[in-house]
Amino acid sequence: MIVRDHLPLRRVWADISKRLCILFLFDLTVSLLYTQANVKFLALPHLPLAIMGGALSIFLAFRNNSAYDRWWEARTLWGGLVNNARTFARQALTLISPQDKEGRDDGASQDLVELQISYIHSLRCHLRKQNPFPELEGQLEPSLLHWLRTQNNVPAALLLEMGKRTKALFEAGRLDPMRFTALDRTLGELCNLQGGCERIKGTPLPRQYEYFPRLLVGAYCLLLPFGFVAGMGMLTPLASTLISFIFISLESIGRDIEAPFDNTVHDTPMSSLTRMIEINLRQNLDQKPRFGELTPIDGFVY
């Protein structure tokens, strides 16, 4: 996620430079043909271009809104994950009786919070299609890790494990039915939020939203110099390229933010959020966090 006030032009330029350079050369050719070679039929009336530009703007705005909705929904879902992870940790530490039958504290509540930390990390890796096991190796017992390696959906398997352990505590009489239901409801909420993230990850924007804006912006930018050349002459390439820059940038912004779980600068800052959750939960466990919170690098939070 970008948190700096201004977006460095270098980042945008690399994506659009090739198209802009080609368009500039094309515009220059049209201007030269019109002014120097006297090819007058190249000039087009302004009106159709103005109408087409307006229609295209509406189309682009609609598409960018759809892309932004996905981006914002992803951030909202992660906000929910932060809240529910904290809720689950609080419930595990306050609702479960710490003593077993023999009156010893077996650390069952703490284990559930540790599992919650692992769940959040594995969900981040799952959404970024990254291998979670090097991170989980130091946090989970080998038998559980071995079982997780057989699972396609590691975070869902961790939710199941948390559910099994909660049920075992209920059967051991350390949770009354009301408290068990509350814990299970939080696990259900986590599962819903994970499902929401997976839906965004697994369902791209309809490809027509990607293809047609690109095609129409390209066609419009090619037509622009024909509309300008009669009035602006050799200044056409400047004006035309500037307007092309606006349209191509708009089109590129929509493409950037439509996939919020792809480990890019436009991503939901999952690394930062998971680190924050881990710090919060470890403090709940009275453990000193091993790492500090993540700060933006050059204005970008990952």
Added chain:
Amino acid sequence: MQPTRPFEVLLLTDFSNASYRTIPAMAQLADELDIRLTLLHAAGDSNASLADAEAKLRCFFPEATYYQGTQRIVLPTDVLSAVKQVRQEQPVDLVVAPSSDPLGLPHIWHHSLRAQLLAEECGPLWTIGQAIHSTVLNRRTRNVGCWIDLDSSDKRHISLAFTYASMLGAKLHLLSAMPSVDEGTLISTLQSDSPLYPEGVADRIQDLIGWVPVKPEVHVRSGASRRVVPQLARDLHLDLLFLSKRNALRNGWTRMALASVVDQCPCPVICSDGVARHWQLKRGSAFQLQGAAGKAA
């Protein structure tokens, strides 16, 4: 027998998008091998930015903090000197350097850092091009390729490819490009004593590698290697490709540059400079080839 130690990976970062793209690949590598990761940022000569650079490096690749023995180093020098300094202080088995972020403008005087690292023999170089698809970077290594140039005397990368593939239990594919035999290209074949038919090339490769415990698959296609190798890598779904230093470098206008095959390859590439002949990897130790390639190594 040599004691086994973690596979030492030196990841170079300038906090660019390209650096971030290597993270899933490093996570995969950490799961497949017993690696020890060193994240290195060369902050240049400016001392004022050192504290800032350290803070940035602490926040880069936060997952690596959970990996065993990960260290983060910021050095107030240029990248090449920084890599050399780290190599003097600790073993380095693999240097990870992705391509730089695209600039969007032609940069004629650009001096490829990766080419410099290879030319200066800073260790085998793991790299990816700009066009690589992100899904390739986080999949398990099942198919390892090794490009064999029969006209080149540099065969040391073949040993590394065999070691890597056998330790991971991956299938090894030996790739070779045969010159197209038509009237326009006959001149180039005059300078080569390589066979001009696929079976002959395959036999030569077999002679070269000798007896090996893992039987590799040999793939020979005719055409220019800069086109054939990426094409084969795509068709065979390679997860990693080994290249020799000679094939990874080319003479640029003013200085050495990286061959286009490295950036066009649809999978990560390890360019070997022959320095690390014996990688000590998890689940076993390195072995040497028995054939001519083994003798060359």
